[in-house]
Every structure is written in structure tokens, then in C-alpha cells.
Amino acid sequence: MYILVATDLSKGSVPAGQFAFEFAEQLDDVSSSVTVSHVVRTQYADLLDGGPNLQDPETQEEITNKVTGWLQRNVDRHGRNFHVELCKGRPAEALSELARAEGADWLAVGRSGRGALAKAVVGSTSESLGHNPPCNLAVCHPAGLDWDGSPRFAVGVDFTETSGRALREAARFAKQVGGSLDILHIVAPPTYETYPFESLVVEEPRVHNMDELVSHLSGELDRFIDKHGEALEGLEWRSNTLTGYPTKELTDFADEHSLDGIFLGAAGRSAVADFLLGSVVRGILKNMNTNVFLTQPA
Numbered sequence: 001m002y003i004l005v006a007t008d009l010s011k012g013s014v015p016a017g018q019f020a021f022e023f024a025e026q027l028d029d030v031s032s033s034v035t036v037s038h039v040v041r042t043q044y045a046d047l048l049d050g051g052p053n054l055q056d057p058e059t060q061e062e063i064t065n066k067v068t069g070w071l072q073r074n075v076d077r078h079g080r081n082f083h084v085e086l087c088k089g090r091p092a093e094a095l096s097e098l099a100r101a102e103g104a105d106w107l108a109v110g111r112s113g114r115g116a117l118a119k120a121v122v123g124s125t126s127e128s129l130g131h132n133p134p135c136n137l138a139v140c141h142p143a144g145l146d147w148d149g150s151p152r153f154a155v156g157v158d159f160t161e162t163s164g165r166a167l168r169e170a171a172r173f174a175k176q177v178g179g180s181l182d183i184l185h186i187v188a189p190p191t192y193e194t195y196p197f198e199s200l201v202v203e204e205p206r207v208h209n210m211d212e213l214v215s216h217l218s219g220e221l222d223r224f225i226d227k228h229g230e231a232l233e234g235l236e237w238r239s240n241t242l243t244g245y246p247t248k249e250l251t252d253f254a255d256e257h258s259l260d261g262i263f264l265g266a267a268g269r270s271a272v273a274d275f276l277l278g279s280v281v282r283g284i285l286k287n288m289n290t291n292v293f294l295t296q297p298a
Helices: 013-028 057-074 092-100 116-121 125-131 162-177 208-225 246-256 271-277 280-287
Strands: 002-006 031-040 085-089 106-111 136-140 152-156 180-187 191-198 199-204 235-245 261-265 291-295
Touching: 002 092, 002 162, 013 031, 013 057, 013 106, 013 116, 013 136, 013 271, 031 057, 031 092, 057 085, 085 092, 085 106, 092 106, 092 125, 092 246, 125 136, 125 280, 125 291, 152 162, 152 246, 162 180, 162 208, 162 261, 162 291, 180 208, 208 235, 246 280, 261 280, 280 291
Parallel strands: 002 031, 002 106, 031 085, 106 136, 152 180, 152 261, 180 235, 261 291
Antiparallel strands: 136 291, 191 199
């Protein structure tokens, strides 16, 4: 297992660092490795002189020492060794490139520490990575995870192959850390179609009986779970069909049941598409009060 953790040397990165080393410790596998990556951001002023030269041994040693010092002060490594990897550029792009090049199984990042205005304008690294993660992505919450207890996780599914992948990864992770899993499908409120007829617009609901729809989709959930039954063997799991708006229902469920994390499949859309069309993943990253785990699109 290769776990890549990103740090910007701030308090916001500490949960990601702790996740990486705790996860490696839970696996109890000598082949598991942790790489700590720090991205030297490219600033506008660097366009003139190129910014810090990461090929210079002295510069490389100076930054590596800063990363190592940050780790030693803030993260319990359980005595595990680690490797420091330095990159340069835009964090989301540099981390994606590194994760793919190194064949990382997991990439752990902290939640954004930027202000609301900055996030609204340019987005956060975690949100940018969440559009199309290069591997399993852990967006780590300061509350952490109940590693020593029986952590409880949930996975949101919509019957697509992408959510099937999320279900399989969630089951694998829950088994690796001794946890349990809730499999959730959200039935959104009925929508309306408009039909122009001369000067009139007639609105007609697509769904006339919500109870029938919930019953039908509960059956679909059972069939979806049966399809992925092998991944759930040996795992304590539950299934629920909820009604409402996905982001709110998932967030409320996580709060009500004190979840240690929620899994979702990334849609693979661009940041612009997510901004214009809306995205459950985007809403969850902004509002969830626990860890969010994103898997790659199918």
C-alpha cells in the first residue's frame, strides 16, 4: 500500500498526515509506505526568476528539513519511516501528476484553510482534486477517525459503475480498519417538466406516487448490493433508502450517526461543469463534518 500525503506545513494538513500514518499502522504491513509531499506554489513573481530551484541541493535540503520538522512536531508516525517528495507548481495539478506517476493507492489532503472569498474565486486544492482524483482521495477532517474503536462509514450510491467502485473501495477500507458500513441511496424530491403550448406552460410531475418510487428504488438498491456482494463478505453493513436532497441527507446522516467518514464516487467532471451544474461531491466537501473519501470515476 502506497499512501501519499500532502502538506502545506499548516495546521490544516495535520489531519492528513495523521490519517496517512495511522492507516499504514492499521494495515500492519511492512510493504506499506508513506510519502510526504510538499508543493512549492508557483507565484506570479516567480514568472520572472523561476522561483525556488528544487534542483539545487541546498534549497532541496532546506525545504525537506522544514517538512520533516513539521511532521515531527505535529504527527504521530508510530515510528514508521517516510520519504519526502518536493514538487513545484499548482498544488492540485502537481499532486495529481505525482500520485499517478508513483502509482499511489491513496492521496491524503487536509480541508482548505483559505478564506471563503478565496475559495469562491479559485477553489481549494481538495475541491480541485475531488473533480477527478488520481487515486483514492482522503479529504481529512480535524475530528479525525476512531482508529481504536469500531469506526462507522457510509457510502452513497446511485447504481452507476462509478458508485459501484466507491462501494467496493468503501468495503475494502472498512474491513482493513475494522469498521462497519452503511450503504445509502438518496431519492430526490420529484422534479417537474414544462411543456410550452402556445402561451401556456403546463407543469406535470414525473413522479405521482413517492411511496411507490421509494419502494421501487429500495428494490434496486438490494439488487445493486447483491451485484457487489463479494466485496461485502465478512463486513458488518446496513442499507438505507433516504428521501431528500443528496447533500443535505448525507450530511445529516453523517452527523446523526457520528460517522467517521463517507465514501463517494467522483463524477469526473471539470471544475467549470461542477460550478455550473452543481455536484453532490462539491456540496459534501464544503459541508461535511467528517472525513470524505472519493474514488475515481469508472
